[in-house]
Amino acid sequence: MSKINGEKFFIICLLVLCISYFLGSLAFGPNARLLPLPVSLVSIALCILAIASRRESQVDKKESIHRELKGILLILFFVVLIAFIGPAVGSGVFCMIYMLRRQNLNIIKSLAISICVALFIYYIFYHFLQLTPDSNFQLLL
């Protein structure tokens, strides 16, 4: 996808979001929508202006979105790891897999670094700062 088309697509996504927000805020009472309504209207107008003001003469360049998608999927994979095996172990496993694949370190070195990272983070957050997470999926549902 070219950069200009990518940008257009991004602005259209924002426009859809703003329109949904505007329609959503219509359902509220006059006090609750006092600011969300005008703010969403302004953003819709600005999105339309942004699409209209795209200059076709701008130098465009083709870009591969493969790497971006890979990066997004990588972080998503980490999120899934945290969901299933917890944040401390998840961090360790993620670091190890990442270093094995990208840094080409041998398995012992990767394992040592990732265990150190996981232990360090675990110690800082759980023991030093005494923060204890509560895996509460229901809040999202």
Next chain:
Amino acid sequence: MDIIDAALSSLNLLLTYDVMTMLCIGVIYGLCVGLMPGLGGIVAIALLLPFTIGFGVIPTLGLLLGAHIATIWGGSVTSILFNVPGAAKSLALVFDGHPMTRNGQASRALGASAMAALLGGIIGAIFLALSIPLVRPIMLSIGPSEYLILAIWGLSIIATFSDGSMIKGGIATCLGMMAAYVGMDPITGTPRFWMDSIYLLDGIYFPVAMIGLFAISEMLKLYVKQTSFVERVEGEETSTLLSGCMDAFKHWWLVIRSSLLGLWIGVLPGIGASVGGIAAYAQAVQTSKNPEKFGKGAVEGVIAPDATLGANEGGGLLPTLAFGIPGGESMAILLVAFLSMGIVPGPQMLTTDLDLVFAMVWIIVFANIFTAIIGLAISPKLSKLPGLNPNIMIPIVLSVCLFGAYVTRGYFADVILAFLFGVVGYYMDKYKFSRANFVIGMVLAEMIERNLHISLGLHGNYFIFTQPVSIFLLFLLILTTGLSLKRKNSKKEQLSV
């Protein structure tokens, strides 16, 4: 004469082994917490609350205030080096601090930041001591309509960050405001855009959004580009800490102005240092002879917010102690600690208990000195961090960010939110939608809404024109914004010529 006696006797109380040790422990602890993205002064103070029992009042105040002051500078360090504001109040440091790191001037930025915070803290403390008898009537004359105009003034600086396109800058600000309106309406209690999720009823948690918007998106960018952690534009590190420290002295007038602004914003309850940092940055841009330098690594863009943050804490103590009205979120937590120590806020704090107030002022001065000394000592090591191999830094920084997002409140949904904000932040950065504008909109939206509701309820639809202070502030707002836009346009014309 009473004031001088109180100042001297409180200094005498402070210069003891116990107090200085506790102050040092607090500063080191605060620096450690401040360097963790997303964990700001509120978390640092909240975690120290159990330790306030069993020690004397002054050593405990040393521990708490020392940690609080050091956390703020720790947040500035992460903003400068990693483009990740450690807390909302350090946001303004991202705008020029990180570009300085990219330009190979990390040491200079850290030196300027530490020195500006130190000078700001000392100037703020001195002016606080001098202004105690004068401040009370001013504090009582500021109402919701004035707060509203101050918040709108904060929004006016989006013009500065809209690099190239004002439209994109406007969209980013509106998106930030829209994000802030998710959750319960603060006035009517109406749930808004909550999609039947209890999690969203609380609104979008600001630190988690910032972790995503700045830290995770930066990691994604780094992964895509495969360059070093900070892509240096002008070669390797060329600056020194000393040059940064000297910069703070060279811009002495900016330091004084920003410190006074920070003190004033700290005194006004409810505004918070996050607005202070942004307002300081705005005044630095608006009064600069070369505003086009800002956003590209201008040292003034580091000095102004840091001096404001340094001075802000002294100012925040005044309404907290005199009226029991916290000057910001951190002051609210400190207020709880004060109550647990038997310090009851009230007008007596400015009369019979004045020595206690001065002890806190002195503690802030010493905490700023200790933070600057320790900070400058570790800065040479810190400034090398951004040049590390990305393949080592990406998994470690991602781990700290997502782990931090998870454990701060203990909601797994915060991890998902950080991820989503990370993706949005990446594309915003790619297509030049200012992330700073997004955060400014998010920070100020709640303040604008609350004060608009209260002003309308108190003074009717034409509330701005019924209050003389509001009219004066509105005039200032129009003047400064108009001048800023005019200057920007004339610079553009000059460049095109």
